[in-house]
Amino acid sequence: MLSHYPRFRKGAAQGLVPKLGGLPWGLPAERWPVCEECGRPMSHLAQLPADPAVLPGVADGEVLFAFKCEWDSVCSFWEVDGGANAVFTVPRQALADAPTPVPVVEDGTPELLPELAVTHWHAADDGAPAELEEAFYDYGKHSDLPDEIAHPHDWASEWRTKAGGVPYWTANGAQQVPPGRLVLQIDNWVALEEGGTTEVANFCSDGTAYVFVDRSQTPPVYSLIINR
Ligand SMILES: [Zn+2]
Secondary structure, eight states, rough: EEEEEEEEBBBBSSSSSOEEEEEOOOOOGGSHHHHHHHBOOOOOOOOEEOOOTOOOTTTTTTEEEEHHHHHOTTTTTSSSSSSSEEEEEGGGGGSOOSSOOOOOTTTTTOOOOOOEEEEEEEEEESOOOOOGGGGGGOOHHHHOOOOOHGGGGGGGGGGGESSSSOOOOTTTTTTTTOOOOOEEEESSSEETSSEEEEOOOOOOOOOOEEEEEEETTTSSSEEEEEOO
């Protein structure tokens, strides 16, 4: 199925540019999510403005923001309902025209994740036939798929960060599947255009983060999980 694979560069331009990490642009301070487990502000993981060709799960005029707790790595940020991650959209008109300052709490500030600009998206087939899409959202059906369909490319990292298509599951398979369809997934480490690789965030050291959207609800409900 058609997927879009991002290319990254360290540092991003100001404004509503597609990026990972850094500070969110214009997010009202009261919307900076707080971890339900430790009660401290989470770290900004991704800012992705609507881009119908690449992110059909994000409505026109909306910006997708993702956050996760990075404090001491003790909160259950990999769980869909642990309250230690957050993903949501905000209409562009509701955003200010400046970076959102990092919130300060009693024991400091949340970890600022490396800012990585998405310089472009490379379109490619993810290797999954459209008629088998459903199997990628079911643990048993997915594990019954032939290896070359379930996980082509031998889990090479460059195929594990993408938007659209079906989830490229980690070795544990479809063990946590929130309702809806994949919007994008981000591997623990990504390659940089200038050479080398960088760690995106703490995804349990070698996991992959998956963002889903359930469009059967109004407004659509987004969720984030991390699988290893
Ligand atoms: Zn926490």
